[in-house]
Amino acid sequence: MAFLGARARCSAAAAAKVAQRRRLAEDARGPPSPPGSQRAVLYVHWPYCEKRCSYCNFNKYIPRGVDEAAVRRCLVTEAQTLLRLSGVRRVESVFFGGGTPSLASPHTVAAVLEAVAQATHLPADSEVTLEANPTSAPGSRLAAFKAAGVNRLSVGLQSLDDTELQLLGRTHSASDALQTLAEARRLFPGRVSVDLMLGLPAQQVGPWLGQLRELLRHCDDHVSLYQLSLERGTALFTQVQQGTLPAPDPELAAEMYQEGRAVLREAGFRQYEVSNFARNGALSTHNWTYWQCGQYLGVGPGAHGRFVPQGAGSHTREARIQTLEPDNWMKEVMLFGHGTRKRVPLGELELLEEVLAMGLRTDVGITHQHWQQFEPPLTLWDVFGTSREVKMLLEQGLLLLDHRGLRCSWEGLAVLDSLLLDLLSQLQDTWWQRTPSPGPGG
Structure with a gap:
């Protein structure tokens, strides 16, 4: 079929089942999960995009057509299999990333959440985040994702300058971004995060700080500041290498970062992680699990996970990587129940290195x-x-x-x-x- 076809609507029955199961859950929250815990968070990777941004080297694909029903079945199957293999009894949060998961139908989101709720305990107040691009998330579609079980949005705004957005290869304008942000805040008040990039070629400190201050007039309670990283194989990398664009100035980027974090602190934001700022307690509990080295399961093409397989002992955590290419990943899921391509046991020292490197990213x-x-x-x-x-x-x-x-x-x-x-x-x-x-x- 054409790329995701017409807007698919979520299954009301599936969404109702998810909501019912989650309403029955207790409200207690525990500490981050140690190596052999039965708690984990779940990351779901949607690998498809409308186009590839000029700076992006993530595992994403621009297909002519997607059999979304087949992808949905495989996401559900792999989630069920990894939950069984891990022995996880409680999923604390679910994060739909990509790619552009807001291109998926809300029915796919509802189906995955329903599968998780059937296989394990998904508390009623679990954070369920969806990454969304402004051009793929009009208000009616955001409302359908909310009905499917999403309760937090991460909006890929990136810039409020149309020239910079074109340089980055984004499909939206600054006006589109602010309109989507307003719709998101109306539907998910207090639970909308926005990304803003810094350190672009030819970008200057003053105008960028102007963007940040403008964003503070419109944003919710969570902001992420990301410095551009020129990755080999991307269009931006090639343009800089060929001299058609100036190389980003690391000293200017450092100044933007320092000035930006000061502006956010003055606006009441807590810098709870190197790139992430929240006020009114709106930090991402899903990402916090990563930084605290809790267990997480990665579902979907190229997804990463860290968990202790059931019966492997309390100290043998594995790093897992799922097969990258979507068609091959689906074939493996249909054959084996999951598409894990690589499993690496983590020794005690490797685990402590992760605890150190990840934990020090936070203010705690x-x-x-x-x-x-x-x-x-x-x-x-x-x-x-x-x-x-x-x-x-x-x-x-x-x-x-x-x-x-x-x-x-x-x-x-x-x-x-x-x-x-x-x-x-x-x-x-x-x-x-x-x-x-x-x-x-x-």
């Missing part, structure tokens, strides 16, 4: 209690308490190590990548020495 950092959930043979004090390099970072005011745990300061979050080199090296060195020493709180 890594508490002693959280670190101990992963049952390391060394405490945070053992690893970092006597390090000369860490002591220097503490004295510079970039890092904090105290009774709460290890975390970056406001200044440290802005230079996290450079801090991680020393911290990961310290973890690795101490791990191989394995000589725990007593320390405060150790």
